[in-house]
Amino acid sequence: MPPIRKILVANRGEIALRIMRTAREMGIATVAVYSEADRTSPHVRYADEAVCLGAAPSSESYLNIDKILKACQDLHADAIHPGYGFLSENAGFAARVRNAGLIFIGPSPESIEIMGSKLAAKQAASKYNIPMVPGTPDAIDDRDEAKQIARGIGYPILIKASAGGGGKGMRVVENEAEFDEQMDRAVSEAKAAFGDGSVFIEKYITSPKHIEIQVLGDHHGNIIHLFERECSIQRRHQKVVEEAPSISITPEIREEMGRCAVDVARSCNYYGAGTVEFIMNEKKNFYFLEMNTRLQVEHPVTEMITGVDLVKEMILIAEGRPLAIAQENLHIRGHAIEVRVYAEDAANHFLPDIGTLHTYVKPDGNGVRVDDGFEQGMEIPIYYDPMISKLITYGEDRETAIRKMTRAIDEYQISGVQTTLSFCRFVMQHEAFVNGSFDTNFVSRYFHPDALSTNTGHGEASLAAVISVLLNNTSTEQKPVQNEEVAVNASKWKARRFAAH
Ligand code: MV4
Numbered sequence: 001m002p003p004i005r006k007i008l009v010a011n012r013g014e015i016a017l018r019i020m021r022t023a024r025e026m027g028i029a030t031v032a033v034y035s036e037a038d039r040t041s042p043h044v045r046y047a048d049e050a051v052c053l054g055a056a057p058s059s060e061s062y063l064n065i066d067k068i069l070k071a072c073q074d075l076h077a078d079a080i081h082p083g084y085g086f087l088s089e090n091a092g093f094a095a096r097v098r099n100a101g102l103i104f105i106g107p108s109p110e111s112i113e114i115m116g117s118k119l120a121a122k123q124a125a126s127k128y129n130i131p132m133v134p135g136t137p138d139a140i141d142d143r144d145e146a147k148q149i150a151r152g153i154g155y156p157i158l159i160k161a162s163a164g165g166g167g168k169g170m171r172v173v174e175n176e177a178e179f180d181e182q183m184d185r186a187v188s189e190a191k192a193a194f195g196d197g198s199v200f201i202e203k204y205i206t207s208p209k210h211i212e213i214q215v216l217g218d219h220h221g222n223i224i225h226l227f228e229r230e231c232s233i234q235r236r237h238q239k240v241v242e243e244a245p246s247i248s249i250t251p252e253i254r255e256e257m258g259r260c261a262v263d264v265a266r267s268c269n270y271y272g273a274g275t276v277e278f279i280m281n282e283k284k285n286f287y288f289l290e291m292n293t294r295l296q297v298e299h300p301v302t303e304m305i306t307g308v309d310l311v312k313e314m315i316l317i318a319e320g321r322p323l324a325i326a327q328e329n330l331h332i333r334g335h336a337i338e339v340r341v342y343a344e345d346a347a348n349h350f351l352p353d354i355g356t357l358h359t360y361v362k363p364d365g366n367g368v369r370v371d372d373g374f375e376q377g378m379e380i381p382i383y384y385d386p387m388i389s390k391l392i393t394y395g396e397d398r399e400t401a402i403r404k405m406t407r408a409i410d411e412y413q414i415s416g417v418q419t420t421l422s423f424c425r426f427v428m429q430h431e432a433f434v435n436g437s438f439d440t441n442f443v444s445r446y447f448h449p450d451a452l453s454t455n456t457g458h459g460e461a462s463l464a465a466v467i468s469v470l471l472n473n474t475s476t477e478q479k480p481v482q483n484e485e486v487a488v489n490a491s492k493w494k495a496r497r498f499a500a501h
Contacts, residue, residue: 001219001320004028004079004103008072009047011083012062013373014389015295016043019081022311031077033068035061037381042373049075056383062086065093069100079103079318081311085385088294089116105318107217107272107293114268115291119162119200121264125288128263133279133287135202140183146201147179153203159183161190162198167237169193172204207439208279210234211246211286213261214302216313217271218323225258226306227332229275229298233427235350235443240420241427242298243337244305247398247436248280257286264291273299273314279440297340297390300371304336304394335401336394339409339424343386346423347449352386355379358416363408367394367401380417388419402428422452 007023008031009016020030020043032047037056044050051071054060061067063086072080080097082088082105091112097104106112114120119139122132134153139162140146150157150173159182161169169190171182183199191197210231217223230246231239249257261276268291275296280286299310308325317323344350360376372389380386391412393404409425430446432438 001103001318002078003319004105004315006031006048006075006077007079007081007105007315008033008068008075008077009043009081009083010062010068011081011086011088012038012041012043012384013387014371015083015297015373017046017373018371019083019311020046022309023081023315026312026315028315031071031075033062033071035383037383040378042375051075056381058086058383065096069096069102072100072102077102079105079315081105081314082294084294084297089292091116103318105272105314106295107270107274111268111270111272111274112293115274115293117162118160118164118290119198121268121290122288124267125264127267128260130260130263130288131286133202133205133289136200139198139200143180143183146183147176150176150179150201153201156204156206158202158204159186159199160202161186161194161196162200163190163194163196169199173201205279205281205287207441208232208281209246209248209439210277211249211257211280212275212277212292212296213257214296214299214310215261215265215270215274215276216310216317216323216325217265217274218317219271219320220322221269222323223262223265223270224323224325224327224330225261226302226308226310226330228254228257229301231298232438232440233433233442234440235447239298239340240443241337241339241424241433242301243335243398243401244301245332245335249284253284253286260286260288264288272317273310297387298338300369300390300392301336301338304369304392305332305334306330307333334394334396335398336392337398337401337405338390338392339405339427340387340420341389341391341412341414341424342420343380343388343417344420345418346420347418347452350420352382353380353418354382355417357388357414359413361411361413362389363391363411365408365411367404368392368408369394388414388417391424402434423447426451 006029009019023030030047032044032050033053034044035056053067087093089112091109094104094112095109114124136149156172156174159171169186171186173179173182186199187197211228213228214226228246229242229244231242233241264276273295275292277289278286279289303310343353345353356379357376362370369392370389391408393401393408395401395404406428409421412421427433
């Protein structure tokens with residue numbers, strides 16, 4: 001494959017900028033695409049050339065394959081980077097890019113297709129010795145047979161949609177009496193969300209840690225892993241805090257999990273950057289869940305601890321070059337934490353907030369990285385994901401990275417929209433986060449809006465809190481939230497969002 005000279009970035013916001021910056025460092029020209037809502041966005045100004053795709057809704061712009069391919073042809077781009085979300089895991093899009101004679105900076109359509117189905121992924125992975133949660137190997141068509149299997153596994157079990165993602169079509173079944181009802185719900189949810197009602201069952205791991213491994217594969221069959229990211233701090237399947245490395249695994253588990261991740265990638269002849277997801281139970285047994293065939297939001301923490309520019313590697317791989325990094329030359333150095341800053345009101349059920357960034361002043365200094373796609377004075381569009389930025393800190397060890405994060409959060413000045421920054425500070429100060437005894441239930445177990453510090457000053461109180469937690473002489477245990485009631489008041493976001501459609 002020839003060297004790439006011009007990349008069209010089929011995305012927006014922070015990830016579009018992130019990709020263009022590396023392209024520029026490599027001497028590769030960039031084309032931005034944008035919707036009418038993003039005319040003034042930094043990613044549009046940063047690119048060498050830019051094409052307006054159309055109206056704000058994604059279907060008219062960032063998801064419109066015909067318009068994106070036409071922009072490539074018109075501006076003679078020879079490659080497309082899809083970023084994350086939008087068309088990044090659309091096998092049909094990857095195939096159309098290839099058929100148009102262009103380079104898709106990502107995996108093959110075949111790999112995307114296999115890993116897009118949880119059942120196909122498990123089937124492919126079963127060629128290797130990879131631990132998987134006990135369950136049914138195929139979609140369920142006979143309920144009595146499925147109940148038999150469930151009895152054998154032992155309740156609680158989990159019904160999952162094969163085409164699923166983000167927890168949709170997932171149902172916990174506590175006992176056999178609930179089986180049929182939950183099965184009906186899972187199937188209809190899966191049909192509605194994915195147009196595919198295939199479901200399967202697994203033993204339900206009640207308090208898992210979510211750990212994922214970054215992999216890179218080339219077109220010559222070489223595959224390496226770049227260690228793990230700990231992603232257990234999430235809310236309703238939306239990650240909030242990610243870090244690398246995980247404090248919960250030993251070097252032995254890391255090596256074994258890395259070997260498994262490489263084999264999962266090998267099972268679908270993977271090339272490009274990908275992420276293999278695992279859950280780990282209290283006994284530190286881990287199980288393969290699924291593979292994400294894209295660059296992930298949280299990739300920076302891996303970049304910080306390995307020194308590898310993942311976007312650069314993706315581009316070199318797409319050019320057909322063999323990986324220049326050997327597994328034995330990769331080492332973890334230091335510790336990195338990322339928090340996602342969303343335009344959401346953590347004090348009010350994390351309702352998306354809209355408005356103008358009246359004040360927007362980023363933190364800075366040693367060990368601080370901010371990946372964002374907005375500037376002071378800009379409006380947060382209502383059409384897309386409400387993530388404003390990713391705040392990443394890096395230090396020689398976890399304690400240093402936490403201290404830097406707390407300092408950086410307190411320096412970050414945002415007014416005009418509510419953000420999740422105060423929630424992120426809450427996490428950094430929480431004993432269970434600091435001592436590592438958290439799992440995927442962290443937010444529902446510990447978070448209550450009353451816990452949000454109203455302190456917006458320059459962090460003396462919060463710094464004192466984190467120090468006292470680090471010194472292990474205080475308990476910040478919060479009362480568990482029993483149930484998250486659904487907000488009843490129609491938010492201004494919802495009102496405007498519906499008005500916009
Ligand atoms: C599980 C699980 C427990 N047991 N599977 C959630 C979304 C999808 N990626 C898989 N998920 C889970 N699968 C079994 N057999 C718990 C989850 C899960 C979860 C996984 C990763 C990160 C956060 C999570 C939050 C709740 C549930």
